[in-house]
Amino acid sequence: MGRPKTFTREAVLEKALPVFWRQGFADASLHELEHATGVNKSGLYAEFNGKEDLFVQSLRYYLERLEKQGLLTAEPLGWSNVERFLKRGACGLAGQKGCFAVNSMRECAILPPEAVGVIDRSRSKLKQLLARNIEAERPRMNADALAELVLTFFTGLSMERNLSSGRPSSVRKIDDLMNVVRTL
Amino acid sequence: MGRPKTFTREAVLEKALPVFWRQGFADASLHELEHATGVNKSGLYAEFNGKEDLFVQSLRYYLERLEKQGLLTAEPLGWSNVERFLKRGACGLAGQKGCFAVNSMRECAILPPEAVGVIDRSRSKLKQLLARNIEAERPRMNADALAELVLTFFTGLSMERNLSSGRPSSVRKIDDLMNVVRTL
DNA sequence: GGCATAAAGAACCGATCGGTTCATTAAAGA
């Protein structure tokens, strides 16, 4: 049988995620990742194919966790789902700021292409889910166009969380937006 | 008198800016900056106090150039200014993507504090200018709150330019937004 | 005790990082 493993692949991702989230891909060093995960560099290398792979897996893990929350799939579909998504989707799971996927968009140029693809697909899916919720409310305005506006707003909201100021105002801002979109 | 200088401080910033814009602060190396500016490393060090200072000066230079365009100060104040700001403010001056200041928000944690302050102040000023233009149109909705929504939308718009897809849709998206806000 | 597996840790690789110094060369005015 041999000695059993002392860490799960998921447990490593869970601890590596905040590092990438906070530092970004370029600025996250293997040394920090070792310390955060508690797994030796050789151990990390045995489990993943280097830093790029670890980043992509962390990103996938993050998006899967977010999906499981079902913020935009809870029945009945509608504005309440959209509002909850805006309020809780940009608040990190691991005590981090903003949205990991949105933050990563900044580094697209130096990210492994696989990561860019993951981000692209997750945004497409997000847009589709938003549109479905909006469509359920039978707005006068085109649901797809409205979904794009909301997604762009969410993106901006996530980015603003990287700043020290203006956190308390974000809830009010979301309320303002929801008041607007409900009339469209 | 001695030998005259062969480069301007401004000319260096003009060429250093795209590097920071594209690569971000952490991922821009002095080697790249040398190559882009055409000024030797020792020359750069004689003119600036290292990489951090060069970044801050580039950021200041970028914002000053943007201000001089007067996108939000042209008379008469109103929606047309806001629309022009959204359409041209996020299109890089130097053939770059999105907004340099917005991109830099991602790196707040590792940026020189001075840079964070510059970003903060520029956003405050931007919000104020937006509010002034909106106020001029006498909307039913609170102008400051509306200005915040527009600024967040702009932030999201700038970030989305880092992605390969969806560029053509951004003009339509801005039109959609303007159609909405004009009714508020 | 054997055997198999897993983890830790250290050593090492070549490369690059930001930063500093200095000797050399070039271009101006006096």
Added chain:
DNA sequence: TCTTTAATGAACCGATCGGTTCTTTATGCC
């Protein structure tokens, strides 16, 4: 020519980077 200033380029610094390998130690089952 002499002085002054500017610019270059190379050398060097200590540190860190991502990545690789190997030895050692620990822990399980048979």
